[in-house]
Amino acid sequence: MHSTPNNLLSRNGLGFTNKVPSQSLVDAYTCTDGLNIDKSPLFDPKSPYKNRDPRLTFTIAVPGSIFYNYQFETHRDSVKCWNYNTTPATRVDNQDALNAFATFTGYCWKKYVDLEDKADRTNSDMNVIQIRYAEILLIYAEAKNELGQLDQSAYDAINLIRSRPSVNMPIITLGKTTAEFRSLVRKERLYELAMEGLRLTDLRRWKIADKAMVGNFYGRVQKGLLAGAPQIDENGLANYDNVANRADLRVIEVRTFDPARDYLWPIPNIEIVTNPKLIQNPKY
Structure with a gap:
């Protein structure tokens, strides 16, 4: 449990909302044509969650959806919302806009x-994910590619x-x-694997954490939408420099990552004391 x-x-939904997805993750999901939102003709900044990979809304509660039988809306002016736990539905105070500790990014x-x-x-007795078949398939596809053995089985x-x-x-x-x-x-x-505990190790082993884990951690524009799509790079990372109203994005925190130190953990002090021949990892 x-x-x-x-x-x-x-x-x-009477939750704490103390773990939240970022705006950049929301923007990373492609449109249903398989193209990034900065390339797809299906993307509409005025309806940014439509025509998207369905895993976006499988994984993340987005504004305008129904979440836990409530109208989920995090626009700060949406002070009332629908409660679908009653029949007929009733209007209630929207704590996802009013509560000081509602989701800071605007998503759940x-x-x-x-x-x-x-x-x-x-x-809850819901099974905690340890490994899924989808990850096994992705491990296989990645390994085949990195070994220079890209073949039909990797595509499959x-x-x-x-x-x-x-x-x-x-x-x-x-043909890729x-x-x-x-x-x-x-x-x-x-x-596929968002919120399954794998992202940190992925970023480190790919040696792109110094790109993905630095700078502003963004939440949504609190009273509106982004004016356009950010640029999405080959790793699925979003860059908002080209977005006209990027200054309206909520900055949740400013993150730092030192590639000279943070790709390694520190060696525990007890190990250093026990074996003086061990040399501590750089910058610890």
Whole structure:
């Protein structure tokens, strides 16, 4: 039994909302044509969550959706919302806009949240993800590519995930270079495995943490939407320099990552004391 749902739920759902997804993760998901939002003709900044990879809304509660039987809206002027736990639905104070500790990014996680836990959100018996078949397939596809053995089986592995009926995203076609396939696998891991505890180690082993884990950690524009799509790079990382109203994005925190230190953990002091021949990792 665990209390994970209580940590993730919205304030209307009586949760703590102390773990939240970022604006950059929301923007990383492609449109249903498989193109990044800065390239796809299907992307509309006025309706940014439409025509998107369905895993976006499987994973994240986005404004305008129904989350835990409440209208989920985090625009700060949306002081009332619909409560669908009653029949007929009733208008109630919208704690996801009014509460000082409502989601700071304007989004909530949907993974690990289930209405079956509504009666007792602190004692969920939902299985905690250790490993899924989707990850095994992505490990295989990545390994084949990095070994220089990119073949039909690697494409089949990634397409098994993308083409399942609930997702039904365009398949990855043959003929990709090693770099192109690497980009596809890395982004697929982001879409598929978000909130499963793997992102930090992925960023470190790919040696891109010094790009992904520095600078502003953004939440949504609190009283509006982004004027346009940010630029999405080959790793699925968003850059907002080209967005006209980027200054309106909420800065949750400013992150730092020192590549000369932070790709390694410190060696525990007890080990250094026990064996004086050990040399501490750099900058610790």
